[in-house]
Amino acid sequence: AQSVTQLDSHVSVSEGTPVLLRCNYSSSYSPSLFWYVQHPNKGLQLLLKYTSAATLVKGINGFEAEFKKSETSFHLTKPSAHMSDAAEYFCVVSVPNYGGSQGNLIFGKGTKLSVKP
Template sequence: AQSVTQLDSHVSVSEGTPVLLRCNYSSSYSPSLFWYVQHPNKGLQLLLKYTSAATLVKGINGFEAEFKKSETSFHLTKPSAHMSDAAEYFCVVSDRPQGAAGNKLTFGGGTRVLVKP
C-alpha cells in the first residue's frame, strides 16, 4: 500500500526567501515520487519526478527535491520564492512492483503556498 502525507496545509513566505514544502510517504516497493503544481483555475503541471536515479532532483522554475529513503521523505525546496510561485503543490507517490504495468498515483492533501511581497 502507498500513502503520502504533506505536513503543512498552508505555507506563507516572503518574496525572495526560501520555500520548503514537506512530504513523507509510505510504500511497499521502490516508489516513484513526484511534485505537481496547481495554479488557480489551471490544470496540474508536473514540477519534477524521482524514479530511482539521482536522489536530488531538479525541476522546473527553480524547484528541487531530495529523496531520502531513511527518512521516507521527498521535500520540495526553492532558494528564492517568486510571486508566481503562489499555488497549490501536491506530493505524489507511485508504488508498483518492478515490471508491473500501470501507474496508479496517490496524491497528498496538498500545500497551499502564499507569497507575500
C-alpha cells in the same frame, strides 16, 4: 500500500526567501515520487519526478527535491520564492501495476503556498 503525507496544509513566505514544502511517503515498493503544482483554474503541472536515479532531483522554475530513504521524505525546496510560485502543491506517489509500469497516482492533500511581497 502507498501513501503520502504533506505535513503543512498552508505555507506562507516572503518573496525572495526560501521555500520548503514537506512530504513523507509510505510505499511497499521502491517508489516513484512526484511534485505537481496546481494554479487556480489551471491543470496540474509536473514540477519534478524521482524514479530511482539521482536522489537530488531538479525540476522546473528552480524547484528541487531530495529523496531520503532513511527518512521516507521527499521535501520540495526553492532558494528564492517568486510571486508567481503562489499555488497549490501536491506530493504524489505512483502505484506500480501491470508489470511494474507506473499506474495511477496517489496524491497528498496538498500544501497551499502563499508568497507575500
